[in-house]
Amino acid sequence: MKKIPVTKPCFTEKELLLVKEAMDSGWVAQGPKVAEFEKKIALHEKVAEGVATTSCTTALHLAMKAQGMKEGMDVIAPAFTFVATENAIVETGAVPVMVDIKRETFNIDPEQIEMTIQTKYCRKSGKLVNKESGNILWGIVPVHEFGLCCEIEEINRIAEKYELQVIEDAACALGAKIGETHQGGFGNTSCISFHPRKSITTGEGGMILTDDPELAKRMRELRTHGSTVSADARDKGKGFLLPEFHEAGYNYRMTDIQGAIGLAQAEKLDVIISEKRRGASLYDRLISDNLPEFITPREPAGYFHTYQSYVCMLDLATLKLQGTAEGGIFRNELLQRLEDKGIATRQGTHAVHMLDYYKNRFDYEPEDFPVAYACDHLSITLPLYAGITEEDQKYVVDMIRKTIDEMGEK
Numbered sequence: 001m002k003k004i005p006v007t008k009p010c011f012t013e014k015e016l017l018l019v020k021e022a023m024d025s026g027w028v029a030q031g032p033k034v035a036e037f038e039k040k041i042a043l044h045e046k047v048a049e050g051v052a053t054t055s056c057t058t059a060l061h062l063a064m065k066a067q068g069m070k071e072g073m074d075v076i077a078p079a080f081t082f083v084a085t086e087n088a089i090v091e092t093g094a095v096p097v098m099v100d101i102k103r104e105t106f107n108i109d110p111e112q113i114e115m116t117i118q119t120k121y122c123r124k125s126g127k128l129v130n131k132e133s134g135n136i137l138w139g140i141v142p143v144h145e146f147g148l149c150c151e152i153e154e155i156n157r158i159a160e161k162y163e164l165q166v167i168e169d170a171a172c173a174l175g176a177k178i179g180e181t182h183q184g185g186f187g188n189t190s191c192i193s194f195h196p197r198k199s200i201t202t203g204e205g206g207m208i209l210t211d212d213p214e215l216a217k218r219m220r221e222l223r224t225h226g227s228t229v230s231a232d233a234r235d236k237g238k239g240f241l242l243p244e245f246h247e248a249g250y251n252y253r254m255t256d257i258q259g260a261i262g263l264a265q266a267e268k269l270d271v272i273i274s275e276k277r278r279g280a281s282l283y284d285r286l287i288s289d290n291l292p293e294f295i296t297p298r299e300p301a302g303y304f305h306t307y308q309s310y311v312c313m314l315d316l317a318t319l320k321l322q323g324t325a326e327g328g329i330f331r332n333e334l335l336q337r338l339e340d341k342g343i344a345t346r347q348g349t350h351a352v353h354m355l356d357y358y359k360n361r362f363d364y365e366p367e368d369f370p371v372a373y374a375c376d377h378l379s380i381t382l383p384l385y386a387g388i389t390e391e392d393q394k395y396v397v398d399m400i401r402k403t404i405d406e407m408g409e410k
């Protein structure tokens with residue numbers, strides 16, 4: 001049976017060569033390879049500083065701590081995202097306040113952000129205070145979901161109007177742009193992921209991008225237990241005594257083995273993105289010709305989608321299904337039948353308000369964020385990676401067509 005994975009990392013001999021170089025040098029913890037990788041990614045995204053971390057989750061946590069997010073604060077975030085967005089906020093002690101998304105883009109809806117601010121908060125001594133909990137609104141953590149930038153310029157306008165901070169969760173969006181501006185270039189800190197399902201991978205890994213050198217310095221200190229001297233600077237002869245620690249930090253350091261992989265991967269980034277964009281436009285055509293039950297992902301005018309994931313929605317009307325719950329049952333059966341045929345697909349991501357921890361803590365109902373709930377139940381990610389063949393993409397679409405027809409005959 002033909003097996004098609006949902007994604008596949010793109011490795012060549014270069015990764016092995018650079019990893020060997022790191023190992024031969026004897027320096028495998030965070031060191032020169034990570035520093036070079038940080039510079040390369042920052043340059044690609046046209047941002048001054050990159051701070052590598054162990055994952056995007058730790059990148060988000062580090063950026064949030066460094067920018068003052070803490071207990072007693074609220075933070076607006078989308079209800080449809082990978083749970084790490086909200087988990088990082090919870091880790092700082094702050095409270096995530098969820099907002100619904102737009103179905104067409106899967107990204108946070110700026111109008112809902114403004115409505116949430118206006119209904120939940122009042123101004124007291126210049127601060128926006130939650131009318132129920134008394135928490136102060138810190139800011140917004142928008143997500144560039146599946147490789148498409150959110151409406152970040154509009155979100156920045158709202159942030160400026162209400163004097164809020166913004167950290168962009170760009171886990172999926174390395175290389176994504178609006179016009180010629182890359183994610184991370186809109187004046188906020190942004191955090192990217194190098195998990196294998198992302199454009200390029202270091203196994204696990206993340207990076208914070210910022211144009212603020214002071215903030216980057218602080219994040220580098222916090223990344224190394226709050227140390228005033230980095231491990232490799234100490235190795236380069238900054239003394240034998242342990243450095244000073246002004247605050248309690250973390251060990252969120254990427255290794256040079258990962259940095260080496262990242263350097264080899266960074267060389268392929270633009271090729272990987274253009275391969276995925278080619279694959280996405282082929283799916284667009286194949287689906288429009290063969291699968292009226294599918295709504296394809298959208299790339300709004302002026303936006304550059306990197307298609308970290310190619311995520312479709314089921315069209316309930318065409319399928320003659322009654323609602324989100326029934327659609328969800330159909331979607332899950334379709335995913336299972338495709339899995340049985342050797343084709344790996346996934347739901348897009350989750351409606352975080354319906355995950356046990358958040359549902360129980362905040363007493364959420366599905367309809368609190370109906371679009372997120374619908375996208376949770378009706379989204380389907382198709383296999384897409386650099387190197388997927390036209391023949392395999394046609395096979396995927398043919399098998400979906402066949403499977404939906406089979407399900408209709410039941």
Ligand SMILES: Cc1ncc(COP(=O)(O)O)c(C=O)c1O
Nearest residue numbers: 055056057082084085171193195
């Ligand atoms: C939107 C979003 N944020 C954060 C993360 C967490 O990234 P990592 O796995 O690198 O911690 C992910 C990972 O899938 C994600 O999709």
